[in-house]
Amino acid sequence: MTNAIPKAVLIGMPGAGKTRIGQDVASVLNVEFKDSDVEIEAREQTKIPQIFEERGEKAFRIIESDVILGFMHGFGGVLSLGGGAPMTDSVCAALERYVDEGGVVAYLDADPSEAIARASRSGNRPLLADGAAKKWRRLYAERKPVFEHLANLIVHTKGKTPMQAAQNIADTANERVVHVDGAEPYDVRIGSHVVNHLADVLGDKPVKIAMIHTTPVQRHSDRVRTLLRRAGYDVSDITIPDAEAGKTIEVANGIWKRLGEEGFTRSDAVVGLGGGAATDLAGFVAATWMRGIRYVNCPTSLLAMVDASTGGKTGINTEAGKNLVGSFYTPAGVLADLTTLGTLPNDIFVEGLGEVAKSGFIMDTEILHILEENAEALRTFDPANITPELESVIAELIERTVRVKAHHVSADLKEKGLREFLNYGHTMGHAIEKLEHFRWRHGNGVAVGMVYAAELANILGYIDRDLVDYHRSLLRSLGLPTSWNDGSFDDVLALMHKDKKARGKMLRFVVLDRPGHVVHLDNPPADAVEEAFRRIQK
Ligand SMILES: NC(=O)c1ccc[n+]([C@@H]2O[C@H](COP(=O)([O-])OP(=O)(O)OC[C@H]3O[C@@H](n4cnc5c(N)ncnc54)[C@H](O)[C@@H]3O)[C@@H](O)[C@H]2O)c1
Numbered sequence: 001m002t003n004a005i006p007k008a009v010l011i012g013m014p015g016a017g018k019t020r021i022g023q024d025v026a027s028v029l030n031v032e033f034k035d036s037d038v039e040i041e042a043r044e045q046t047k048i049p050q051i052f053e054e055r056g057e058k059a060f061r062i063i064e065s066d067v068i069l070g071f072m073h074g075f076g077g078v079l080s081l082g083g084g085a086p087m088t089d090s091v092c093a094a095l096e097r098y099v100d101e102g103g104v105v106a107y108l109d110a111d112p113s114e115a116i117a118r119a120s121r122s123g124n125r126p127l128l129a130d131g132a133a134k135k136w137r138r139l140y141a142e143r144k145p146v147f148e149h150l151a152n153l154i155v156h157t158k159g160k161t162p163m164q165a166a167q168n169i170a171d172t173a174n175e176r177v178v179h180v181d182g183a184e185p186y187d188v189r190i191g192s193h194v195v196n197h198l199a200d201v202l203g204d205k206p207v208k209i210a211m212i213h214t215t216p217v218q219r220h221s222d223r224v225r226t227l228l229r230r231a232g233y234d235v236s237d238i239t240i241p242d243a244e245a246g247k248t249i250e251v252a253n254g255i256w257k258r259l260g261e262e263g264f265t266r267s268d269a270v271v272g273l274g275g276g277a278a279t280d281l282a283g284f285v286a287a288t289w290m291r292g293i294r295y296v297n298c299p300t301s302l303l304a305m306v307d308a309s310t311g312g313k314t315g316i317n318t319e320a321g322k323n324l325v326g327s328f329y330t331p332a333g334v335l336a337d338l339t340t341l342g343t344l345p346n347d348i349f350v351e352g353l354g355e356v357a358k359s360g361f362i363m364d365t366e367i368l369h370i371l372e373e374n375a376e377a378l379r380t381f382d383p384a385n386i387t388p389e390l391e392s393v394i395a396e397l398i399e400r401t402v403r404v405k406a407h408h409v410s411a412d413l414k415e416k417g418l419r420e421f422l423n424y425g426h427t428m429g430h431a432i433e434k435l436e437h438f439r440w441r442h443g444n445g446v447a448v449g450m451v452y453a454a455e456l457a458n459i460l461g462y463i464d465r466d467l468v469d470y471h472r473s474l475l476r477s478l479g480l481p482t483s484w485n486d487g488s489f490d491d492v493l494a495l496m497h498k499d500k501k502a503r504g505k506m507l508r509f510v511v512l513d514r515p516g517h518v519v520h521l522d523n524p525p526a527d528a529v530e531e532a533f534r535r536i537q538k
């Protein structure tokens with residue numbers, strides 16, 4: 001017996017379409033389908049009405065519970081349950097445990113007249129015999145609250161084809177959830193259409209939502225605005241300048257002014273949608289408006305999905321440097337909707353791989369293997385042609401990278417020590433970004449910064465040359481830069497002294513001492529800092 005649990009369990013009233021939709025879910029997910037009623041008849045070699053007639057409902061429920069419990073472990077397919085099954089205590093408890101284990105209980109809520117018509121056509125429903133419609137409605141009144149209590153996904157089937165309903169369940173079954181712990185815990189959801197959870201994450205307290213986004217993600221912000229309005233929120237659509245131009249005090253001030261004019265109160269909320277620059281700015285506005293209101297991030301670039309949207313670092317750039325003004329302020333949730341990658345330009349996708357590789361170097365070396373194995377497909381990423389195989393590789397990389405981030409921020413939100421390890425490659429990376437007037441993308445700066453940190457570690461005897469060479473070869477294979485020679489060492493040094501890890505006059509870096517393991521490097525010799533700089537020049 002394997003440790004597998006079902007990909008999804010379907011519950012609902014007779015005639016809701018559990019068998020048909022369940023088969024479609026299984027076919028989308030490419031797994032086996034089981035229907036508990038069919039399994040009961042096969043095991044007992046008797047039709048269900050006959051079991052009811054000869055042994056009574058109580059005996060039937062015992063058999064039914066036994067069959068269902070047998071599938072709750074060791075079966076990795078899709079299971080559809082008889083309509084009354086969740087009313088049995090043992091089945092109800094098993095479904096609760098299954099949800100706790102990460103399972104998906106999908107309640108198919110069908111239109112009563114349609115379901116009654118379908119159920120009446122089948123002769124296999126003893127509890128509906130004679131006066132089907134009346135009995136169906138009585139059972140519905142009893143069972144609906146139990147279905148709603150047990151389900152973590154409710155699918156209203158009216159107006160949907162069976163395949164549309166199935167796709168909704170399959171998307172949910174494929175979702176990956178990373179929990180971020182701490183004083184204010186939250187979840188990062190990764191998957192297709194996870195943005196549909198937005199109203200659940202925002203909750204019913206906010207009346208007004210400030211949806212902050214940039215123009216290149218208009219298609220996605222249109223969809224989210226519709227979702228929010230449908231959920232009953234009063235939406236203020238706020239478009240900010242794109243990329244780093246949006247992370248300024250002037251932009252923040254414009255939004256504060258608007259929130260004031262539009263009467264945003266403490267119970268209202270912000271949604272940040274877009275790349276890391278948009279989510280950093282949205283978080284900063286949420287952190288500062290009335291000293292902090294709820295916010296949810298909907299990252300749409302790879303870099304924002306794997307890094308910027310999670311961990312609560314919010315901020316803006318100023319004359320003094322990048323991200324020097326901001327606050328640690330955690331989102332209420334993060335929804336990384338993979339469908340948004342369908343418009344992400346190749347160079348911005350590739351840039352995001354810089355932070356993915358960083359997480360591999362500092363902690364999860366399996367990330368490095370996945371990157372190596374899929375380097376070509378990732379480097380040539382084409383938003384119009386994301387195959388299911390590539391999507392699953394990307395989802396795996398996002399989940400693993402977010403887990404690395406969650407590990408650090410859960411224990412050290414305010415960056416007292418452990419969290420600084422996430423800054424691998426950033427001391428030099430941020431300096432390059434600033435000296436390039438932000439024409440260099442963040443992930444590209446971090447890529448060169450990691451080569452710099454590796455060279456520094458090599459000069460000081462922490463790692464051997466092979467590991468430095470591996471940095472260069474892996475990053476190049478992904479299409480990331482590994483050298484930079486457009487600025488002077490003095491300018492870089494001055495900026496490295498302004499890095500947030502610096503203390504007084506002391507420079508501080510994060511370096512590897514082996515793959516997957518980082519240490520702090522405080523106050524390295526000045527000649528090593530300069531020699532490493534020389535080595536990243538072409
Ligand atoms: N807060 C943190 O912990 C953290 C972590 C890493 C990076 N960051 C910050 O994140 C920023 C970099 O993020 P980024 O790389 O996403 O850059 P970005 O926000 O500048 O986005 C890059 C470009 O891609 C566009 N875009 C985003 N998603 C798109 C989509 N789905 N389709 C089409 N266009 C899309 C954006 O509008 C922008 O033009 C930097 O400011 C960096 O400092 C913050």
Ligand SMILES: O=C(O)C(=O)C[C@@H](O)[C@H](O)[C@H](O)COP(=O)(O)O
Pocket residue numbers: 307311313322323355415419420422423426500
């Ligand atoms: O979350 C963190 O902590 C990080 O250091 C993650 C970095 O990848 C990210 O680029 C972050 O924005 C850098 O923060 P900063 O404090 O160095 O500006």
